[in-house]
Amino acid sequence: MVSINKYEDNLHNNNLLVIYMLVFSTILIPSIKVGSIPAFRVEQLIVILYLMYFFIKLTVGKKIKKNHSIFAGLYVGFSIFIVLSILVGSFKGIKIVINDFFELYKVLIYLGVYLITVSIVKSEKDKIKILNFINFCLLISVVIAVQQYFDLFNLNERYVHIIAPTQFRTLVNNYPTPRVIGMTSNPNVYAVMPGIGATISWSIYLTTREKRNILFLVVFILAVLMTLSRSGFVFMASSIATFTFLYFKSSFNFKTLVKGRINLKAIRILILSIFILTLLGLIIFNYLPEELTWRLMRGINIQTDSSFQARLRNWREHIDYFKSSPLFGLGPAKSIEYEHHVDNEWLLFLRQYGVVGCFYITFTFLSPLINKKDTFFRNLYLSILVGSALYMIPAVLYNSFQIMPLIMIMIGLI
Numbered sequence: 543m544v545s546i547n548k549y550e551d552n553l554h555n556n557n558l559l560v561i562y563m564l565v566f567s568t569i570l571i572p573s574i575k576v577g578s579i580p581a582f583r584v585e586q587l588i589v590i591l592y593l594m595y596f597f598i599k600l601t602v603g604k605k606i607k608k609n610h611s612i613f614a615g616l617y618v619g620f621s622i623f624i625v626l627s628i629l630v631g632s633f634k635g636i637k638i639v640i641n642d643f644f645e646l647y648k649v650l651i652y653l654g655v656y657l658i659t660v661s662i663v664k665s666e667k668d669k670i671k672i673l674n675f676i677n678f679c680l681l682i683s684v685v686i687a688v689q690q691y692f693d694l695f696n697l698n699e700r701y702v703h704i705i706a707p708t709q710f711r712t713l714v715n716n717y718p719t720p721r722v723i724g725m726t727s728n729p730n731v732y733a734v735m736p737g738i739g740a741t742i743s744w745s746i747y748l749t750t751r752e753k754r755n756i757l758f759l760v761v762f763i764l765a766v767l768m769t770l771s772r773s774g775f776v777f778m779a780s781s782i783a784t785f786t787f788l789y790f791k792s793s794f795n796f797k798t799l800v801k802g803r804i805n806l807k808a809i810r811i812l813i814l815s816i817f818i819l820t821l822l823g824l825i826i827f828n829y830l831p832e833e834l835t836w837r838l839m840r841g842i843n844i845q846t847d848s849s850f851q852a853r854l855r856n857w858r859e860h861i862d863y864f865k866s867s868p869l870f871g872l873g874p875a876k877s878i879e880y881e882h883h884v885d886n887e888w889l890l891f892l893r894q895y896g897v898v899g900c901f902y903i904t905f906t907f908l909s910p911l912i913n914k915k916d917t918f919f920r921n922l923y924l925s926i927l928v929g930s931a932l933y934m935i936p937a938v939l940y941n942s943f944q945i946m947p948l949i950m951i952m953i954g955l956i
Contacts, residue, residue: 557662561951562675563588564655568947569679569735570686572705572725583943589654596657611660613953614653616906621649623899628873630896634866637877645874645894648941655947659954669919669955673742676948677758680739684765687722687732691768719833722768726944730937733774734945736765738926741781745922748789748815756818763822767834773937775838781929786815788921853936856882857889864893871896887934887941903940910956919955926952 567584575581624645632638663669690698690713703710706727713720721729740762747755766774790812826835859882863872871894884890891900907927914920926949930939939945 554662554664558668558671560588560592560658561662561672564658564947565672565676565951566679568944569676569683570725573727573943585655585947586651586943589651589658592658593650593654612909612912613906614656616902616909617649617653617656620899620903620906621646623870623895623902624649624873627871627895627899630867630870631873631875634872636872636875638873639877641876642874644876648943648946651943652946652950655950656954659951663954672951672955673746676951677739677742680735681758681761683724683732683735684739684761687724687736687765687768690722690724691720693720719770719836720768721770722765729769730771730773731942731944733766733769733771734777734933734939734942735948736762736769737774737778737781737929738948740766740778741785741925741929742922744782745785745789745918745925748786748811749918751811760822763826764834767826767830767838770834770837772838773933773935777929777933780932781925782819784928785921785925786819788916788924790815792916792921850936853885857884857886860884860886860889860893864889864896867896868892869896869898871899885936885938887938890938890941907953910953914956917956919952923952923956 564585567588571584573581573583624643628638628642659672663672688694690702693713693716698710698713702713702723705725706723709721709723709727709729711717713723722732723729724732724735726732726735740759743755743758743762746752747759763778766778790808827839859880863875863878866872871892874894884893888900891903895903911920911924911927930949933939939949
């Protein structure tokens with residue numbers, strides 16, 4: 543019996559390695575491009591191989607862990623909306639190209655990451671291990687970001703042009719305002735990663751009071767600032783604020799307050815939390831070097847911010863396309879040569895899938911929260927979801943292969 547239990551433990555630990563590999567490759571391995579072949583990512587290869595493993599187990603009659611997930615069913619259903627929108631677009635005169643169906647591949651990969659997570663994770667201990675490993679990989683990425691910011695050993699010119707050609711100029715030759723990218727292709731994309739790390743660190747600190755997580759929080763905040771990404775900062779700040787609200791909402795029960803019962807421990811933690819967050823805010827906006835905060839300061843007044851105003855002008859083109867098919871959209875419509883990038887994922891969803899499809903995908907990602915109590919992992923996911931919703935106004939998250947696997951793992955931990 544002991545040997546059987548030991549074998550099962552070893553097998554489970556080996557399975558956890560699959561999730562660790564997904565996390566590691568998502569955060570620390572850039573997209574790989576060979577010749578004219580489209581770039582691919584290592585975690586996608588892991589997902590495809592694991593799904594093939596699932597299929598083989600089913601064909602030979604072996605049992606696999608069943609997952610009665612509303613989210614999984616709804617997300618599979620999103621594939622129908624993709625095909626429907628493509629057909630609607632064709633009726634509107636949009637030429638269908640093979641690349642339009644690449645959106646189905648995204649569903650396959652993202653759903654695969656989720657299914658791997660829920661099929662392997664067995665306990666709260668597993669979940670904490672995964673969160674700690676995510677933070678560990680993110681801390682390594684911050685080391686890389688620091689090297690990029692200061693161009694230590696002149697390494698940037700050796701590899702940045704490979705992983706992020708459009709960002710190469712800003713990271714070499716003592717460029718005055720470098721924007722770090724980690725192992726991604728864009729500073730806005732990378733900003734979400736330390737933003738997730740900051741949220742995880744803060745949530746663990748509130749729950750366990752482990753002081754090292756305050757240090758991690760500070761490190762991740764600095765990493766977000768080094769990207770000069772305002773959308774990334776909004777993602778981080780709103781996620782942290784949401785988790786703080788949810789944490790103290792569960793600590794201060796309305797019924798107990800009415801009865802005059804006061805949770806003194808919760809009040810002390812609340813005061814300490816307000817002090818820490820206020821102190822960090824004062825340091826960021828008053829004492830950090832201007833090189834880290836100038837874009838953030840300029841973005842406070844969006845009416846005079848040239849970057850945001852340019853986005854508003856670019857949105858008009860895509861709003862016109864949305865108006866031509868508001869209910870079910872025009873599909874991915876990859877055959878259209880747009881003059882401007884959309885830079886707004888909500889508008890992108892509306893243009894591609896219409897109001898109905900946009901509502902459906904929103905409800906799909908809210909579904910893991912249905913009938914769930916205020917647990918740590920539920921509140922953590924909801925916090926990241928709020929940050930994501932705001933981030934998607936000026937940027938793109940769902941269509942980023944390097945961000946979404948982390949989000950899907952978070953869903954799998956609920």
